[in-house]
Amino acid sequence: MTAPRPLNYWARTLDTMFQDEFAKTAEEVGLDRGQWQALTRLEVGAIADDALRDGLAPFLVEGDSADAVLDRLVGDRLVEHSAHEYRLTQRGAQRIEEVQDRTADEVRGRAIEGLSEEEYDALLSTLERVATNLGWQPA
Numbered sequence: 001m002t003a004p005r006p007l008n009y010w011a012r013t014l015d016t017m018f019q020d021e022f023a024k025t026a027e028e029v030g031l032d033r034g035q036w037q038a039l040t041r042l043e044v045g046a047i048a049d050d051a052l053r054d055g056l057a058p059f060l061v062e063g064d065s066a067d068a069v070l071d072r073l074v075g076d077r078l079v080e081h082s083a084h085e086y087r088l089t090q091r092g093a094q095r096i097e098e099v100q101d102r103t104a105d106e107v108r109g110r111a112i113e114g115l116s117e118e119e120y121d122a123l124l125s126t127l128e129r130v131a132t133n134l135g136w137q138p139a
Helices: 007-028 033-042 049-059 066-075 090-111 117-133
Strands: 079-082 085-088
Touching: 007 033, 007 090, 033 049, 033 066, 033 079, 033 085, 033 090, 049 066, 049 085, 066 079, 085 090
Parallel strands: none
Antiparallel strands: 079 085
């Protein structure tokens, strides 16, 4: 076993690894990382042009622009653009669901491989307690 690392290290590492898995599956259905990030952000609700463009900056590949990513999403009818904001379409919501369905079971299975049901339940309970301690409240 390596030297112990703090909780925030593992939380960041796992988040990155899960996001990478979803991005790989998104690519399999024809979405690049920028498009996937835009879709999942729009899943929360509409967002102003500039805010979405700024939010995409870290996910753009060399030679791509936020406008190009968004134009492809609009062209594929996954996103609509009006009144200076972008919104997810029903087709876009279905594409997100397709990626999540294809990824969730496979990734979850690999992530918890070797854990007993009791260990898995304890893990979830512990993570929920940590989140609650930091101010999380159930919706």
